[in-house]
Amino acid sequence: MRRYRPLKKSIGIVGEGLTERMYFDYIRSSRRYAFSLKPDLPSHTDYAHIFSKAKSMIAKGYDLVFCVLDIDVILHEHLLQDFQKACKELPKSILPITSNPCIEFWFLLHFLDSPKSRVYESCESVINKALRKYIPGYEKTETYLSSFQAFIRMEQNNGLQQALSNADSLLSILNTKSDVSCCSFTEISLLITFLETCKKCDFSRNCKSCSDGLPTVFGC
Template identity: 30%
Template sequence: MRKSTERKRPKTNPAFAIVVDGETEVWYLRMLKRNEPKIRVTIKPEIPDKKSIKEQYNLVCDLSNKEFTKVFWIIDLDSVIKEDNETPKGKESPLKIFKKYRAELKANPNIVVIVNNPCLEFWFLLHFKKTSKYYGSCSSVEKELKNYLDKYEKTQKFFTKQDNDIYLKLKPKLQVAIENAKALGSYDEENSKKAMCEMELLFLSDELKKLFDPKP
């Protein structure tokens, strides 16, 4: 198993590497950085060539040994469950592998694992609605989201439109989303059908909370 190690960080502006498994996360994170000029943090989304749990984990470990202040690993649990369901009998369960990786990475304070169940779009939905409903697929969340985001579509054009991108659409309700996400609690390893969103771990990280936490 690959090991991540703690390194002394240079005294420069903080830099975050964020490992994701899809373009939706990349577009959203880029728009976050584009629209928040006060963020003195380099945010670099990273997608591994192969998106299996093992490949994502390997990338997290590799990046943690480079000059990043923190490495975030954003997991869409529906992807893990899908991979788990497609795994032939006799092979180790990807869901069990993820749980093992997550437990191991907890020992490194420079790595933060963020679990969304089913997907990042649930985070978008929490900007408009406080809910603990479990959505079995990302498509079901997207369907609900369209009730609040007019003409929502999972395309780069929609997410990155100048002066009307996904982050700007959601920003007025960001504090609502953070509180709604916190209300759901932490990832429950024993319940893969628990609605979950841990995106507040990014926005309320030590490096960003002065901008996004309204509490003194």
């Protein structure tokens, strides 16, 4: 008698650029997530094209798609209201995961003993003023990132748990202020926590506990 094996969730991650793709490829491998995680690199990096790519993935059969987005340019170009409207129009199967200003702020949180409610106005300021103190020579290039050495260094000394705690604390502060421009933050902690929860049920499509009620700043 053939044994029934429940189907696994099909989860996609669409990032804005090379850094997101390389980081989540590393996470998939290092955390040994037993499902098909497909970070993608769209031909255009503005949020409209990323959302369009996510919708096409849902149409192809994905259960959930996470859109990993930096909002520094959105804020700089005064597009926040349009972005919020676009997020509200997304189906529940597409979840925006945002960072202000960029994913490198998430990297930085791996090294801080406690979070600081401050604003980094650009990705360059995060890298030049803070991140390179902990990862000298950090670069947003394929040659540099493909070695995964920066990501490995981040997770030393319980760095991932530190980043998760720091990010969640900053999100709590953001919830009280209700203004995304008032402090730097990242929701990548929510995505990592989601993946860890799904790992416990082996990413079974029949499990509802790891796919319902993920609160995001710009979610529906």
